[in-house]
Amino acid sequence: MSLVKQIRMVALTGNEAIAYAVKQANVDVIAAYPITPQTIIVERLSKYVADGELEAAFIQAESEHSALSICIGAALTGARTFTSTASQGLALMHEVLHIASSMRAPIVMAVANRALNSPLNIHCDHSDIMNARDTGWIHLFANNVQQAYDLTLIAFRLSEDLDVLLPTSINLDGFILTHSVEPVEVLPDEDVRNFLGENRYPYEIDFNKPLAYGVMALPDTYMEFRKQLYEVLKSAPRIYDEIAEEYAKISGRRYGKLLPYFTEDAEVIVIALGSSVETLKYVAKRLRREGLKAGVLGITMYRPFPEEELVEILSKAKVVVVMDRAYSYGGVGGPLYTDVLSTLYKNDLKITIADFIYGLGGRDFKISDAEEIFKKAFRALEKGSFDQDIYWWGVKE
Amino acid sequence: MVEVQVLREVVSSESPRDDLIRRERFPHIWCPGCGLGTVLKCYVEAIASSDIPRDKHVIVSGIGCSGRMAGYVNIDSYHVTHGRPIAFAEGMKIVRPDLEVTVISGDGDLVTIGGNHFIHAIRRNVDINVFLVNNFIYGMTGNQYGSTTPLGARSSTSPYGCPEYPFNLPLLAAALGAPFVARWTTLHVRQLAEAMKKAMKVKGFAFIEIISPCPVGFGSYNEMREGMDFIKFFLENCIVDHNADLNKVAISMRPGDPIILGNFVEREAPTYHDLEREVFRKAGWLK
Ligand SMILES: Cc1ncc(C[n+]2csc(CCOP(=O)(O)OP(=O)(O)O)c2C)c(N)n1
Ligand code: SF4
Numbered sequence: 001m002s003l004v005k006q007i008r009m010v011a012l013t014g015n016e017a018i019a020y021a022v023k024q025a026n027v028d029v030i031a032a033y034p035i036t037p038q039t040i041i042v043e044r045l046s047k048y049v050a051d052g053e054l055e056a057a058f059i060q061a062e063s064e065h066s067a068l069s070i071c072i073g074a075a076l077t078g079a080r081t082f083t084s085t086a087s088q089g090l091a092l093m094h095e096v097l098h099i100a101s102s103m104r105a106p107i108v109m110a111v112a113n114r115a116l117n118s119p120l121n122i123h124c125d126h127s128d129i130m131n132a133r134d135t136g137w138i139h140l141f142a143n144n145v146q147q148a149y150d151l152t153l154i155a156f157r158l159s160e161d162l163d164v165l166l167p168t169s170i171n172l173d174g175f176i177l178t179h180s181v182e183p184v185e186v187l188p189d190e191d192v193r194n195f196l197g198e199n200r201y202p203y204e205i206d207f208n209k210p211l212a213y214g215v216m217a218l219p220d221t222y223m224e225f226r227k228q229l230y231e232v233l234k235s236a237p238r239i240y241d242e243i244a245e246e247y248a249k250i251s252g253r254r255y256g257k258l259l260p261y262f263t264e265d266a267e268v269i270v271i272a273l274g275s276s277v278e279t280l281k282y283v284a285k286r287l288r289r290e291g292l293k294a295g296v297l298g299i300t301m302y303r304p305f306p307e308e309e310l311v312e313i314l315s316k317a318k319v320v321v322v323m324d325r326a327y328s329y330g331g332v333g334g335p336l337y338t339d340v341l342s343t344l345y346k347n348d349l350k351i352t353i354a355d356f357i358y359g360l361g362g363r364d365f366k367i368s369d370a371e372e373i374f375k376k377a378f379r380a381l382e383k384g385s386f387d388q389d390i391y392w393w394g395v396k397e
Numbered sequence: 398m399v400e401v402q403v404l405r406e407v408v409s410s411e412s413p414r415d416d417l418i419r420r421e422r423f424p425h426i427w428c429p430g431c432g433l434g435t436v437l438k439c440y441v442e443a444i445a446s447s448d449i450p451r452d453k454h455v456i457v458s459g460i461g462c463s464g465r466m467a468g469y470v471n472i473d474s475y476h477v478t479h480g481r482p483i484a485f486a487e488g489m490k491i492v493r494p495d496l497e498v499t500v501i502s503g504d505g506d507l508v509t510i511g512g513n514h515f516i517h518a519i520r521r522n523v524d525i526n527v528f529l530v531n532n533f534i535y536g537m538t539g540n541q542y543g544s545t546t547p548l549g550a551r552s553s554t555s556p557y558g559c560p561e562y563p564f565n566l567p568l569l570a571a572a573l574g575a576p577f578v579a580r581w582t583t584l585h586v587r588q589l590a591e592a593m594k595k596a597m598k599v600k601g602f603a604f605i606e607i608i609s610p611c612p613v614g615f616g617s618y619n620e621m622r623e624g625m626d627f628i629k630f631f632l633e634n635c636i637v638d639h640n641a642d643l644n645k646v647a648i649s650m651r652p653g654d655p656i657i658l659g660n661f662v663e664r665e666a667p668t669y670h671d672l673e674r675e676v677f678r679k680a681g682w683l684k
């Protein structure tokens with residue numbers, strides 16, 4: 001046996017990386033409706049199918065609502081199922097998102113995060129997925145193209161785990177990740193096959209054991225169904241850890257639910273989702289060279305929310321900045337801020353904290369922005385407080 | 398002495414319909430050779446020559462290349478969600494029957510994602526005009542096949558040919574009872590503008606399918622890379638037959654298979670508004 005492991009690097013965009021992972025996962029059904037900036041994922045997949053490289057049914061649905069409905073029908077027969085969407089498409093799916101999770105359909109969906117209308121905008125923010133936050137799906141976020149590839153494979157395994165059986169979304173920042181080319185290390189097909197195995201969906205159609213889905217549950221039973229969803233989402237993180245560990249063994253890449261960067265002794269920690277994590281890391285590294293104790297916390301698993309790990313990492317910090325690429329209008333802050341705030345409160349942690357709403361509709365988040373935000377946070381460290389709790393970052397006044 | 402008139406350059410950047418066009422929004426987003434500019438021109442001609450005051454006209458578009466139409470017409474214009482302009486227009490017309498509500502949008506928008514609104518608005522005979530721009534593809538999102546893509550045509554998601562049957566839209570609209578059903582191409586500028594003008598007079602649902610070149614999208618996958626390729630194709634393959642058997646007007650876009658055009662259906666039928674009034678009269682409270 002050769003001790004040298006062959007590594008295959010390919011230049012791929014985020015969309016192509018996901019399509020490649022889906023192909024390697026050997027899915028049975030792909031149903032989707034076109035929407036920018038995810039279109040290339042589905043285009044690539046349709047080509048793999050047309051070229052005979054992937055034996056799957058490809059259905060160009062008449063809407064996203066139909067696409068996800070098709071996926072649920074297919075998944076409940078035991079087919080490995082994939083769809084992808086963004087923005088308005090995800091919003092149109094909303095009704096069916098709930099059906100997918102409560103019927104426990106193990107679907108994997110890529111979401112190329114994009115702003116919601118109006119006004120019409122095709123660029124990145126997280127309003128689309130935050131609108132789908134409470135639908136009972138597992139939501140994973142990629143910070144770069146490599147992660148988009150890796151998390152897609154992990155997602156299939158996680159969704160199809162018999163103790164999970166839930167749909168999973170892989171989120172990647174529209175255009176910033178969907179359209180950027182990065183070198184990606186792809187696994188050999190065989191490793192993927194071994195890692196994923198066959199879809200062992202246990203409730204296949206069986207004439208001798210007929211089941212009923214989506215039945216009416218009145219006040220005497222409904223809550224028990226909902227509690228089941230609550231329970232399974234509580235146990236999913238543990239299963240994720242096992243799967244991620246196994247993935248680390250075959251790939252050399254380990255993805256915790258949180259991705260801490262210089263957080264151990266950090267006085268200031270900035271928390272973010274998606275591609276801006278990379279920008280923040282770059283800046284934190286520079287600040288470290290200047291002797292500033294800056295740290296960054298990327299979140300891979302946004303739902304179920306990794307409360308325990310978050311507490312562990314934040315408990316030593318003095319100042320926390322939450323970066324929200326969406327807002328909960330009329331609420332107390334951005335969605336991630338609200339999550340972090342309640343986690344801190346539940347655990348008696350009183351830390352100086354502020355929410356930065358940034359990058360809506362694709363407004364650029366530059367290195368200079370990250371620098372300024374860190375600067376504000378270090379000033380808050382000196383003063384003991386921020387001068388505001390919510391900053392709308394970079395908005396023209 | 399005879400005065401000699403010198404013919405000067407007649408090319409101008411102005412258009413006689415500039416008052417109806419939002420020039421400040423130009424250059425428009427459409428590709429060279431696209432048919433949408435012609436559709437815009439025909440629509441503003443129809444508005445200008447209709448007997449309906451300009452401030453009674455409103456336009457509603459969905460999302461897509463065709464959906465940009467609303468943004469370029471200098472009347473009250475609404476750019477709504479993908480697939481929903483017919484539903485939006487119904488809402489307007491029901492409370493403001495005095496308005497001349499026209500929907501101009503793409504095939505994907507109106508009969509694929511929005512297909513349900515299309516069939517139900519016709520069934521109800523809502524008094525709106527729907528001018529559907531059929532370019533056989535989802536242009537704006539990168540040329541995927543949809544419900545109007547001819548069987549076998551190539552697209553970004555059907556590299557070796559579309560495996561689905563397309564809609565035969567005039568047949569569908571006529572079967573549902575639309576009082577006015579027509580089909581023209583952007584080559585047939587006069588007939589198209591005339592049909593639009595007629596549609597504006599129709600009481601009830603007036604439907605025009607406009608066959609429009611998309612050289613950059615559909616064309617690039619199907620060997621029609623220039624706007625002129627489509628125009629030549631239309632010249633060679635279009636047949637005008639107002640009395641055509643609508644069972645036989647499906648479009649294949651194969652050379653030699655005719656594209657049948659015409660004002661196929663012109664009939665009268667009580668509108669949703671009329672029928673609703675009748676019910677209220679029967680109920681006894683409306684005189
Ligand atoms: C709910 C939803 N799904 C998908 C989209 C993405 N989208 C924008 S335009 C378009 C298709 C446009 O095709 P068509 O209506 O035929 O118009 P064309 O661009 O060809 O003129 C799509 C799918 C969207 N905006 N909203
Ligand atoms: S893609 Fe096609 S329909 Fe859209 S503007 Fe270009 S030519 Fe016109």
